[in-house]
Every structure is written in structure tokens, then in C-alpha cells.
Amino acid sequence: MSSASTATVTSSSTVPPRVVEEKTVQEELSLPILLADRVIKSAQEAESLRQDCSDLAKQVDRLSQMLRSAVRLAVSIPSLYDRPLRRIASDITRNLDRALTLVRKCKKHSGVLRQVFSITTTADFRKVSNLLESSIGDMKWLLSVFESDGGAHLSLPPIASNDPILAWVWSSISAVQMGQVKDRVDAANQLASLARDNDRNKKMIVEEGGILPLLKLLKEGASAEAQIAAATALSNIASDRERVRLIVDALGISMIVGVLGDSQTKVQISVANLVARMAALDDYAQDEFMRLNVTRPLVSLLSSHLDLEIASNNPVKTSIPSLIEMNKKLAYKNIKANYNSDSSSHGGSHSNKEREMETPEMQLKLKVSCAEALWKLSRGSVSNSRKITETKGLLCLAKIVEREKGELQFNCLMTIMEITAVAESNADLRRAAFKTNLPAAKAVLDQLLRVIQEESDPQLQIPAIRSIGCLARTFPARETRIMGPLVSHLGNRNVEVATEAAIALGKFASPENFNCSEHSKAIIEFDGVPPLMKLLRSGDQSQLQGLVLLCYLALNAGNSKALEQARALNALEGTARSVLAQHPELKDLFAKAIHHLTLYQAGAPLNRQSLAP
Known part of the structure; x- marks a missing residue:
């Protein structure tokens, strides 16, 4: 028995x-x-x-x-x-x-x-x-x-004598769940420290039921310190897809979004970091954040203290009655904005006076964290990217790229890059958000071009160049304002920047682009062939992207004198066999490009050697 x-x-x-x-x-x-x-x-x-x-x-x-x-x-x-x-x-x-x-x-x-x-x-x-x-x-x-009301315990029970961490985990989770506020904070910080140490500790905290008490501590808002400790511990635990999914399954997303919308600034920083961590590791978490509209509070926090109004091109009435009417509208608008701000469920009691009193350093940290969260949420996600563009998110990102420096500017550029990458393969999003006559799209494009032309840091240049490349199909045939800056970077001393420029220009010149012929001629007119030929002598990846671009130029503008003078035909033939050995999928493209150049270049025999192995 x-x-x-x-x-x-x-x-x-x-x-x-x-x-x-x-x-x-x-x-x-x-x-x-x-x-x-x-x-x-x-x-x-x-x-x-x-x-x-x-x-x-x-x-x-x-x-x-x-x-x-x-x-x-x-x-x-x-x-x-x-x-x-x-x-x-x-x-x-x-x-x-x-x-x-x-x-x-x-x-x-x-x-x-x-x-x-x-x-x-x-x-x-x-x-x-x-x-x-x-x-x-x-x-x-x-x-x-x-x-002991959940206080910390340093002693070890015999059951944990061979594994002291187990006793510490038990004691800490017990304190988080049952202790007084100070004990709960200390215990959550202890769990955060244990989770930061190694994966075994993370696994043990999860197996011993640590996620729910931490989520409860985060949601209850007993104190800002308690919420920060809980968010930090959850961030440290959520270091892989499986553990992120456990937080999602514990209905943690709704708690996280609720706290993000209505908390003190220092709490919002920790929670935004948690959102970024989870979104980066699990696409299901991305979808759940989208379902609960986490982009709304993130964009709202990111755009605080920013003027997102777009100047009108309409002539302004200057008569006395019209000025009085404008002042009335402005006063009403300010009252309404203040009321909405006070009563917003995404701003709550902490969104006005308390946030205004925060130091500039704390406000900057919050924006940095929100921008990173938007970056991770938009990566590969059509839904989240659309949510951001449906708000004033794009305009907000453009303003920050224009005015800020450092990590905040970088995070906003990366967010733009991820949204444009999604738009590249989604025609509906591309048409809805990035038509060149839309004010927000124009503001983004202006800043991408400014970064390309004025910034010298490859970390900023690369996402800006990549973003414009992703939008290649949205530009009209003679969009010379874009082509010149991109072509100028084909000769960049930084090979990664030059390679990124070749990839972007390749998207303009690709046969999949309706305006590929006009774009190809523009690349040549901006004297893009000489730096392109130089790029072919660089490393494997840069050479490959340079050759692809050269093939597109040959297909679309094979009769160009610039290609003939640069001995483009010889360059293609000289590299064909070595490149095709590693990239056989490019064989047809190389063959067609060589054929086109052979047709147009004087003295070139039509029976050039075959590319067949």
C-alpha cells in the first residue's frame, strides 16, 4: 500500500x-x-x-x-x-x-x-x-x-544542500509572492541577478514558478522600484524564444502593455526594454503586442515634446477677423489636447506633470528604449509596421533622425530600415505609407538622404542606404535627387557602405523594377561606372553585389559608352567562372549581360565563349 x-x-x-x-x-x-x-x-x-x-x-x-x-x-x-x-x-x-x-x-x-x-x-x-x-x-x-512574511533567507534546507541555488530561488520567489514591498523588491532583484548569471538559473526560476509572481509584482505597481525589479528580472529570464513564450502564455503581454501606458518614466524605460527583448526573440510575442496595440503608447512616448504638425502650403489669411478665428481654434485645440492627454488610457496619471518634471537624461533614456522597442517590433512584421505608419510614427521617426544624435538617432534609423524592409515585399504597405507625395514619407526620405550625404558614420549610413534601396519601386523614373547620393557611395572607402550602395542601386536597376531602364541610365549619368569597376576588385561580397549591378546596367543600358570605356565586358567575362562556381543561380543573368554588351560594343565578336562549365 x-x-x-x-x-x-x-x-x-x-x-x-x-x-x-x-x-x-x-x-x-x-x-x-x-x-x-x-x-x-x-x-x-x-x-x-x-x-x-x-x-x-x-x-x-x-x-x-x-x-x-x-x-x-x-x-x-x-x-x-x-x-x-x-x-x-x-x-x-x-x-x-x-x-x-x-x-x-x-x-x-x-x-x-x-x-x-x-x-x-x-x-x-x-x-x-x-x-x-x-x-x-x-x-x-x-x-x-x-x-517571516516573505523575508529573505540565507540558510539552506537539506533538500538543497547539493544545489544551493534552488534554495535561493525558492526563497526569492516566495518573497516576491508573499513578502512586504521592500522584501519583494530585494527578492526580484535577487532573481534578476541569478537569471543574469547563466541559463541554468533562468531555467530553474521558470521551473519553480517564478514568472507569474514577477508579472503580478510588475502589474500591481506597489512601487516604482518593485516594477523596475520585476521588469528587469523578466528581461533577464526572457533570453530565448521558449522562455519568452512562457511569459506570453502567462498572459504577460496585457500586463506589460498596461504598465507601459501608465507608469513613472523610470518604470516605462524598464518595460520598454522588456518589450524590445521579447519582440526580438519571438514573432508570436510580436503579434500579441500588436494585438494589444503596444505601438500606440510607444509612439506617444517617443513623440513627446515633438511638434508633429506639418506645415501647410495653402496661403494664410491675414485679415483681422481671420486672425481672431485662428486664435480661437488654436486655444480650443490646446484645451482639447490637454484634456486628451490627461484622460488618455495610455498616458494615465503619470503622463503630464510628472513626466514634464523628469530630467532631460531620463526623458532621453525613455525615448531610446521606446525607439528600440519599435525597431524590434517592426522587424519582419507587416502588422506592427502598419500600426506604426498609421499613427504619426513615421513623422516622429523622421523628426528624431533630424534632431538627435547617438543611440536614439540610430534606433530610429533602424526602425525606419525594418519598416521599409517589410514594405519592400508588401505592396499594400508600400503604397499606403511611402508614396512620395505623402508628407510623412517625404519627411522620412529627406532625412535618409541627409544622413547619406552628411553623416560619416557607417552605422548610420548603412541603414539609411538600405532603407532607400527597399523603397526603390516607389520612386518615379527620373528621381535624380536620390540616385546621386547613392552613386557617390559606390566609391566609399568603407567597403560595407560601398557594398550597401551597390545593393540599393541594384534594386533600382533590377528588371523587377518598372523604371529599371531610366534608373540604370541615371546611375551611369551620375558617373557610377568607374567606382563600380573599382568595387569589383574588393572582397567576395562586395564583388558579387557589384557584378550583379553591372549586369543590370548592361541589360538596361548596354550601348553606354561609359560601360565600353570601363571594359565592362572584359570584367564580366574575367570574373564569370569564379563567381558562378559559388553562385550558379546567376548564370542566366551573366549570360544575358555579356550578350548585350557584345551586341553593342564595337569590335566585340558575337561568338564569345560560352559560360557553360
């Missing part, structure tokens, strides 16, 4: 919760309490080794009293963290089962069998006694945790 009972306890912990409902704590403790009573009764009925049985019964009686105290505490504490209790109860059940088996052997036996038991049980009593002493130590530690 006892072994069957043990099997029941151990197997129940391995059955998925959806299949078998988890036992209550009272039910979990009822079995070891029942076993303890049976051990004591069997010890009283022992015929042999009665002193050993009596000593064992005293240990079991002490353990039984502790188990009953645990039941009383479990009933009285509504938010009980029961993970260590269940684990310790399972161990105690196994130890009491062994004790029951042992004392039952000491009942009346006869003959040889009794002699055998008397020889073998003395050592067994010592072993079981040691096990029971360990169980007593575990319960003593557990009761001290429960009775």
Missing part, C-alpha cells in the same frame, strides 16, 4: 496540468500526515528493536507536528508560494514510507526470519533516521520562510 502511495505522489507531479487537476496543498500534505500516524502506531506495536523504533517515532512525531503547522499556514496565507512545500512533501512521503516499512519489520516474527531482521535493521534505522532528520530540517526551513 505504501509503495503505491508513493507512486501516486511521484506520478502526479509528472502529469500535465491540463490532464489531471493539481492537488491542493491540503491534499498534498494529507498523505505524509497519514503515513506519520501509521509509523508512530507501528512503532508502538514493535516487538524487536523497540528503542530504535521509539526513537524513530519521536522523529516522526516532530515531523507530523510540522506538517500540521504547514497545513494551518497554507489555509491562512491566500497567496502561498507552494512549490517548495510540494517538493519537500514529496520527499517526506518517500522517507516516511521507508520508515513505515522498517518499523513493520519489527513486529512479532519467529525463528530464523526474526534473527535475519535483527541483523539487518540496525544499520537501516540509522539510514532512515538520517533521512527523517533531513526532512525535519527541510520543514524547519520551510516554516521559517512562511512565518
